[in-house]
Structures are given as C-alpha cells and as structure tokens.
Amino acid sequence: MIRIPTKKKSKKSTRKTDTRVDGRKLNELRPVKIEVGVLANADGSAYLEQGKNKVLAAVYGPKEVHPKHLAQPDRSIIRCRYHMAPFSVDERKHPAPSRREVELSKVIREALEPAVFLEYYPQTSIDVFIEILQADGGTRCAGITTAALALADAGIPMRDLVAACAAGKVDGRLVLDLVDVEDKNGEADVPVAFLPNLEAITLLQMDGNLTVEEFEQVVNLATEGCKQLYALQKKALEEKYVTVSEEVEEE
Amino acid sequence: MKSPIVARVKQKRIAQLVSSGKRLDGRGLNDYREAQVEVGLIERAEGSARVRLGKTEVMVGIKVEVGTPFPDVPNAGVLTVNAELVPLASPTFEPGPPDENAVELARVVDRGIRESKAIDLEKLCAVPGEKVFIVFVDVYVLNHDGNLIDASAIAALAALLNTKMRKYEVKDGEIKMKTGYTQLPMQNYPIATTFAKIDNTFLADPWLEEEEIMDARLTMTFGKDGKICAIQKGCCGYFTQDQIMEVAKIAKEKSAELRKLVVKD
Numbered sequence: 001m002i003r004i005p006t007k008k009k010s011k012k013s014t015r016k017t018d019t020r021v022d023g024r025k026l027n028e029l030r031p032v033k034i035e036v037g038v039l040a041n042a043d044g045s046a047y048l049e050q051g052k053n054k055v056l057a058a059v060y061g062p063k064e065v066h067p068k069h070l071a072q073p074d075r076s077i078i079r080c081r082y083h084m085a086p087f088s089v090d091e092r093k094h095p096a097p098s099r100r101e102v103e104l105s106k107v108i109r110e111a112l113e114p115a116v117f118l119e120y121y122p123q124t125s126i127d128v129f130i131e132i133l134q135a136d137g138g139t140r141c142a143g144i145t146t147a148a149l150a151l152a153d154a155g156i157p158m159r160d161l162v163a164a165c166a167a168g169k170v171d172g173r174l175v176l177d178l179v180d181v182e183d184k185n186g187e188a189d190v191p192v193a194f195l196p197n198l199e200a201i202t203l204l205q206m207d208g209n210l211t212v213e214e215f216e217q218v219v220n221l222a223t224e225g226c227k228q229l230y231a232l233q234k235k236a237l238e239e240k241y242v243t244v245s246e247e248v249e250e251e
Numbered sequence: 252m253k254s255p256i257v258a259r260v261k262q263k264r265i266a267q268l269v270s271s272g273k274r275l276d277g278r279g280l281n282d283y284r285e286a287q288v289e290v291g292l293i294e295r296a297e298g299s300a301r302v303r304l305g306k307t308e309v310m311v312g313i314k315v316e317v318g319t320p321f322p323d324v325p326n327a328g329v330l331t332v333n334a335e336l337v338p339l340a341s342p343t344f345e346p347g348p349p350d351e352n353a354v355e356l357a358r359v360v361d362r363g364i365r366e367s368k369a370i371d372l373e374k375l376c377a378v379p380g381e382k383v384f385i386v387f388v389d390v391y392v393l394n395h396d397g398n399l400i401d402a403s404a405i406a407a408l409a410a411l412l413n414t415k416m417r418k419y420e421v422k423d424g425e426i427k428m429k430t431g432y433t434q435l436p437m438q439n440y441p442i443a444t445t446f447a448k449i450d451n452t453f454l455a456d457p458w459l460e461e462e463e464i465m466d467a468r469l470t471m472t473f474g475k476d477g478k479i480c481a482i483q484k485g486c487c488g489y490f491t492q493d494q495i496m497e498v499a500k501i502a503k504e505k506s507a508e509l510r511k512l513v514v515k516d
Contacts, residue, residue, distance in 0.1 A: 209474070212496075
C-alpha cells in the first residue's frame with residue numbers, strides 16, 4: 001500500500017531524504033518480477049510485475065492472416081491489442097476498448113516492429129495480446145517489456161529485446177518509473193521504449209511541460225531504466241531456458 | 252486504412268534527393284509548405300477554422316455545450332477532441348467509426364491543447380460539480396496530402412481563438428443565457444511540428460508520398476514559452492537519442508514560426 005502523505009509534509013520529507021511517495025530513490029525502478037512461458041496455449045508468453053503493475057502478454061503466430069487481404073507479400077504483420085481488465089483500476093473500466101487503448105495498441109505495435117525480423121515470415125501475422133491485470137502507472141511500458149519477452153519465448157527471430165520505461169518530472173525533480181499518483185500530480189511523463197544493442201528508441205511520447213534541456217535529461221534517465229530492465233529480461237529468459245536444457249540433459 | 256502505392260522509381264528518387272538535402276517539390280529539408288489559415292467560416296459553430304498546408308486541407312469546428320464535469324475535477328470545464336478522416340478526403344479513407352489513425356490524430360491534438368493548458372478550463376465552470384461548459388473540438392480532414400497532425404493542430408488552435416461563447420449568468424443553480432458573446436479563455440498557443448525520417452535525414456512537414464516511404468515520424472508540440480508539452484513518435488522505425496535532440500532544436504524554431512500564422516502579436 002502506498003501512503004500518500006499530505007502535500008505540505010511530502011515536500012518537506014521527500015526533499016530532505018531525497019526519496020519519493022513509495023520511498024524509492026529518484027533513479028530507482030520499482031521492484032520487478034518476471035516469468036517467461038506462463039500460458040499453455042500461447043506460442044509465447046510472459047508475466048511481469050513492476051511494483052503494483054501486473055501484466056500478462058501472449059504471442060500467437062506467425063500464422064495465416066484473417067482477413068486475407070491484410071497479408072503482406074514481403075513480410076509478416078504484427079497485430080497488437082493492449083487491453084486493461086475491468087478490475088485493474090479503482091473504478092471499474094468498461095471492457096470495450098477505449099480510445100486510449102486503441103492509440104496505445106498502435107504505438108506498442110510500432111515499438112515492437114523494429115525489433116522483429118518480419119521479412120522472415122511473408123503472408124503471415126504475429127498476434128500480440130497484452131492484458132493489464134492491475135494498473136499503477138506506466139502500463140504501456142510494462143506491456144512492451146512483457147510483450148518483447150513473449151515474442152522471444154515464441155521463438156521469433158529478433159534483432160534485440162525491447163525494454164520500456166517512463167521517466168518524468170514530479171515536484172520539480174526528474175524521476176524514473178512513475179507510479180500512478182506521481183503521473184497524475186507530476187509535471188511531465190515521458191514513456192520510452194529502447195533497443196539497447198541498436199541504441200534505438202522505438203516508442204517516445206510525452207505529456208506535460210518540459211524545457212528542451214530537461215527533456216534531454218529525462219530521456220537519458222528513461223534509457224538508463226530500460227537498460228536495467230533489459231538485464232532483468234535476459235535473466236528471466238535464461239532462467240526458463242537453462243532449466244529446460246538441464247531437464248533435457250537429465251532425460 | 253489501405254495505403255496508396257508509390258512507384259518504386261519515385262521512392263528511390265525521393266530517397267536520393269533527400270540524401271543530397273533536396274525534396275521532390277523543391278522545398279528545403281526544414282521548409283513547410285505554404286500555409287493558409289481562414290477562420291469563422293461556419294456560422295452555426297461557436298468557432299471554426301480551415302487550414303491549407305499545401306494540398307492538405309483540414310477544417311475544425313468548435314461547439315460549446317453545457318454538461319456535467321468529471322467527478323475528479325468538479326471545478327473545471329471539459330475538453331473533447333475528435334477527428335474524422337472523412338471518406339471524401341482520400342481514396343484510402345473508408346466510411347465507418349474512427350480507425351487507429353483517426354484516434355491517434357485526435358489524441359495527439361488533444362494532448363497539445365490539454366498539456367499546454369491552452370484553455371483555462373477552470374473559467375468554464377458555471378456551477379461547481381454540476382454544470383460546466385464542454386468544448387468540443389471536431390477535426391474534419393477534407394483533403395489528405397500528408398502531415399495531418401500539424402494541419403489539424405494549427406486549425407484547432409485557430410478555431411479555439413475564433414470561438415465566441417454566449418454570455419451567461421447563474422441564477423439558483425441554473426444557467427441563463429444573455430445577449431452578447433465572450434471569447435474562450437485562452438492562455439497558451441500550442442503548435443505541433445512533425446518531422447519524417449528518411450535514410451537518417453529529417454524532413455519537416457512531410458507530404459503524402461514522403462510519408463509513404465518514411466522510416467519514422469516524430470511530432471513535438473511546443474507552448475508559447477518554448478517548452479515541450481507533447482510528443483508522439485509514429486511509424487515502425489526508430490530514432491537514436493541524438494537524432495531526437497537534433498529534431499527538438501529545429502522543431503522549437505519551426506513551432507515559433509508557425510505560431511505567427513495564427514497568433515498575431
């Protein structure tokens with residue numbers, strides 16, 4: 001449970017100790033827990049907890065495209081659905097896709113596409129489903145981090161994993177990985193998706209108010225966060241596949 | 252939305268020219284097409300504007316209606332932005348509910364106005380928690396020749412500045428309209444600037460055929476104080492951090508230039 005101190009108190013106490021509403025340092029990620037290969041039916045899947053965010057992603061494909069006219073003769077297409085469960089937020093969210101979810105599905109797809117060798121699978125689609133089971137700020141980024149792992153788990157050839165993380169400005173300070181209250185009361189929020197090996201930024205959005213100089217620092221902060229997540233992603237993949245290969249050897 | 256097909260020779264020609272700093276229509280890399288802004292064309296709407304950016308044409312109409320506020324902000328009016336990619340605007344637009352491109356367009360325009368606090372929404376509250384004014388911004392694309400975001404954002408700002416709402420008074424919790432009009436309470440002028448990336452070169456204000464072959468797109472919206480208030484990266488390519496900062500510098504200058512089209516000081 002996050003305790004939200006009163007305004008006056010929070011300014012005093014946070015500035016003094018240099019910590020945030022949930023006690024983190026300015027450049028500290030929330031605790032992350034990742035598991036790869038969690039769903040039996042999907043070709044690839046992953047589950048991620050980042051603070052109170054709980055995200056499930058599944059990948060089906062490459063498979064035949066329906067309707068057929070969407071198929072591309074020279075490459076595979078990615079279809080992506082980002083969706084929040086009705087119970088994922090305080091006030092029940094109507095299950096029908098909102099305009100926010102339509103936009104996020106689009107930008108998440110565009111964040112994942114540069115990472116995948118789409119030209120290997122012409123005439124097919126790769127379907128990516130992201131379900132937010134519980135939301136506490138930064139779910140689009142958590143969704144990308146999880147979906148990239150599900151793609152890797154499905155055995156789809158990739159140039160790199162995609163790690164995503166937001167940074168922003170809260171109470172005049174630049175901070176990494178904003179929780180919901182920080183996002184709502186803060187001055188700016190900048191979600192970034194990053195392919196560390198290619199140094200490519202594939203998702204960049206912002207809302208709020210920042211000078212160009214502050215913006216540059218925030219992007220720096222966010223990419224550093226992405227690099228930390230990237231290490232955790234690789235560890236999670238290793239954990240699954242190292243155990244699998246050990247089991248095979250035993251047999 | 253089906254994308255129009257650009258002949259391979261033309262694709263190559265565009266890319267070739269871009270690598271030597273030129274463009275097919277003779278513009279420099281950082282040049283915008285000729286822009287025209289007209290306001291007050293629709294008398295029935297509280298505010299309206301039509302923007303032509305080259306052959307791209309966008310109309311924005313503003314309607315102001317009385318409604319209930321959101322429970323979490325009972326003292327503020329409501330801003331709603333909607334965009335329609337009208338089928339008459341392009342052979343690739345289909346009738347039907349807004350697709351992801353229309354939703355993205357509306358939300359990027361919305362973010363610019365909202366985050367820059369362009370409208371002082373608190374002044375649009377008549378009876379706190381009960382009756383506020385809702386500002387509907389409807390973006391209507393009339394001809395699609397690329398860079399709909401910038402054209403729509405300019406048109407939205409011009410239409411908001413053109414908006415006149417009826418004077419009113421509050422009696423026993425009821426709104427009574429009076430004769431005469433007032434301007435919308437505007438306090439910032441957000442301007443969006445969009446750049447396309449083709450072969451690691453950046454082009455301001457991409458037109459349709461450049462959009463078809465671009466690797467990625469970056470839109471930055473600036474307020475009048477020169478601060479960034481919204482960003483949207485689009486398309487399936489990527490940017491490096493240095494490229495983003497390079498675009499930010501040019502975008503800041505361009506947004507100040509474009510603002511003069513709408514705000515005369």
